[in-house]
Amino acid sequence: MADAARALSDEAEVVPVSLGDRSYEILIGRGLLEQSGARAKALGARKVGVVTDENVAAAHLPRVMESLTAAGLDASAVVVPAGESSKSLDRLATVVDGLLAARIERKDLVLALGGGVVGDLAGFAASVLRRGVRCLQAPTSLLAQVDSSVGGKTGVNSRHGKNLIGAFHQPSLVLADADALDTLPEREFRAGYAEVAKYGLIDDPAFFARLERNWRQVFAGGPERTNAIAASCRAKAAVVARDEHEHGDRALLNLGHTFGHALEADVRYDGARLVHGEGVAIGMAMAFRFSAALGLAPEEDAARVGAHLATVGLPTSPKAIPGGVSDAATLLGHMRQDKKVEGGKLTFILARGVGKSFVARDVDAEKVLAFLESELA
Ligand SMILES: O=C(O)C(=O)C[C@@H](O)[C@H](O)[C@H](O)COP(=O)(O)O
Numbered sequence: 397m398a399d400a401a402r403a404l405s406d407e408a409e410v411v412p413v414s415l416g417d418r419s420y421e422i423l424i425g426r427g428l429l430e431q432s433g434a435r436a437k438a439l440g441a442r443k444v445g446v447v448t449d450e451n452v453a454a455a456h457l458p459r460v461m462e463s464l465t466a467a468g469l470d471a472s473a474v475v476v477p478a479g480e481s482s483k484s485l486d487r488l489a490t491v492v493d494g495l496l497a498a499r500i501e502r503k504d505l506v507l508a509l510g511g512g513v514v515g516d517l518a519g520f521a522a523s524v525l526r527r528g529v530r531c532l533q534a535p536t537s538l539l540a541q542v543d544s545s546v547g548g549k550t551g552v553n554s555r556h557g558k559n560l561i562g563a564f565h566q567p568s569l570v571l572a573d574a575d576a577l578d579t580l581p582e583r584e585f586r587a588g589y590a591e592v593a594k595y596g597l598i599d600d601p602a603f604f605a606r607l608e609r610n611w612r613q614v615f616a617g618g619p620e621r622t623n624a625i626a627a628s629c630r631a632k633a634a635v636v637a638r639d640e641h642e643h644g645d646r647a648l649l650n651l652g653h654t655f656g657h658a659l660e661a662d663v664r665y666d667g668a669r670l671v672h673g674e675g676v677a678i679g680m681a682m683a684f685r686f687s688a689a690l691g692l693a694p695e696e697d698a699a700r701v702g703a704h705l706a707t708v709g710l711p712t713s714p715k716a717i718p719g720g721v722s723d724a725a726t727l728l729g730h731m732r733q734d735k736k737v738e739g740g741k742l743t744f745i746l747a748r749g750v751g752k753s754f755v756a757r758d759v760d761a762e763k764v765l766a767f768l769e770s771e772l773a
Contacts, residue, residue: 409622411629413546414637418566422546422629424622428573429534432460432507433467436532439568441505443470444532445495447518448509449478452536455579460509460534472498476517480665480672483513483552485561491521495529502526505568511537511584512544512672516559519550523565533567536576538588539673542595542628545570547636547649553665557733558657564641572629574622585615586709587673590652590680592624595631597680597701598648601751603627608704615708647736647755651745652679658730659714662721669718677710678717686767687746697749714771724768728761 408425428435436444444464448457453475464471474494476482495506506529508518515533522531533545551562577585592614596604613620632649639646656672656679663669684701687693702712714721721727736743741758748754 409626411626411633413566413633415566415640420566420568420570422570422572422633424541424572424574424626424629426574428571429456429460429509429576430463432532432534432571433463433465433469435569435571436464436469436505436507437467439505439530439532440503441469441530443472443498443500443504444507445498445500445504446471446473446507446509447476447491447495447514447521448473449476449482449511449514451478452510452514456509456536456576460507464507472500474498476514478513479667480513480553480660483517483559483665485552485554488517488521488524488552491517492525495521495525500525500529502529505530505532507532507534508545508567509534509536511535511540515540515545516550516562517552519548519565519567520552520562523550523563528565530568531565533570535570535572537580538577538585538625539591540588541572541577542588542625543591543632543649545572546629546632547646548640553661557661557730558665560733560735566640572625574617574625577621578617583671584673587671587677589614589708590673590677590705590710592628593705594649594651594676594680595628597684597747597750598631598651598745598753599751600627600631601749603631604704604750611704611708645755647743648745648753650736651747651753652676652681652683654731654734654736654742654744655679655682655714655727657734658727659717659721661730661733662727663717663719674711677705678712678714681705681712682714682767682771683745684747685771686744686764687748689767689770690746690763693747693749693752697747700750721772724765724772727768728765731764 408423411422506522535545548566656675684698688698
């Protein structure tokens with residue numbers, strides 16, 4: 397890293413992601429968007445193609461463009477509509493076209509400015525542009541800061557399911573600017589909190605217990621929020637460093653996602669009814685209830701998980717989704733498209749208790765169906 401960028405890092409918390417020659421840093425702190433020009437320059441770019449959405453552009457694009465041009469970089473922007481519907485092949489084509497029109501070259505940078513949708517879309521665009529251009533992730537939502545901007549999963553949705561078209565493309569740097577969370581709508585913040593709680597539920601019961609005690613401070617901002625973000629990034633970085641391409645225990649990060657993605661697909665990614673983090677909250681509560689129903693986890697742990705998520709205002713049942721969802725067989729059909737399916741067999745992340753999650757392969761579809769029926773009754 398160049399000296400100027402190293403000096404700037406002193407003010408931010410730095411979480412390394414160790415992946416050999418593709419290693420990078422996650423910087424967590426205030427005022428990082430204003431440093432995007434210096435950071436991009438330190439990465440050796442001449443041009444930067446910013447990809448963002450209409451809402452984030454209104455809130456943050458001017459200061460990012462100013463920072464890039466002040467650093468002497470040639471900056472352009474592609475702005476997409478906000479919401480999950482932008483994670484489509486059609487939108488990908490317009491983003492790639494915009495980046496090509498701006499003549500973003502191989503040694504330049506794509507800067508993903510936004511939440512999970514923008515990060516996944518822009519990251520995927522960077523992975524295919526001229527067969528691979530580097531990407532700087534500048535996540536502006538809690539969900540993107542603690543999860544989707546880290547680890548290199550990029551992609552778009554298909555009519556067959558969520559994130560079914562994509563690539564692993566690690567970012568070159570992640571700038572998680574705490575200032576961006578100050579103006580995040582409460583529903584978005586809460587949805588991102590589901591992914592924070594996930595890290596405790598996977599393998600860190602002490603972190604989950606701390607969240608149970610201190611969630612109000614996390615919502616309020618200040619050091620407890622920064623601690624929660626940094627702890628989440630450290631947890632994710634460790635898993636990604638062990639298993640970058642999800643051959644093994646990276647699948648643990650999918651806790652709640654098999655049910656959650658099926659619900660998102662079922663409502664056709666209608667964010668007015670269900671956003672991703674809400675789907676994950678319902679999915680995690682279901683994964684614990686399913687684990688209890690299978691006799692794997694104590695009923696009290698399932699109840700405890702549901703109670704905490706509900707306490708912060710997250711939905712915990714598919715019946716809470718406005719407009720309702722399809723029947724159990726249809727939901728099971730969505731799950732059969734999950735990327736963790738192997739030889740047609742369903743894989744779930746189940747738990748033996750809080751902080752004791754594991755990957756369960758070859759889960760009996762009849763048992764899943766019966767469980768879904770009970771959840772919808
Ligand atoms: O990074 C991972 O690995 C995850 O599974 C994190 C998830 O929270 C994230 O939503 C991810 O994009 C889902 O991945 P998918 O492979 O199930 O599409």
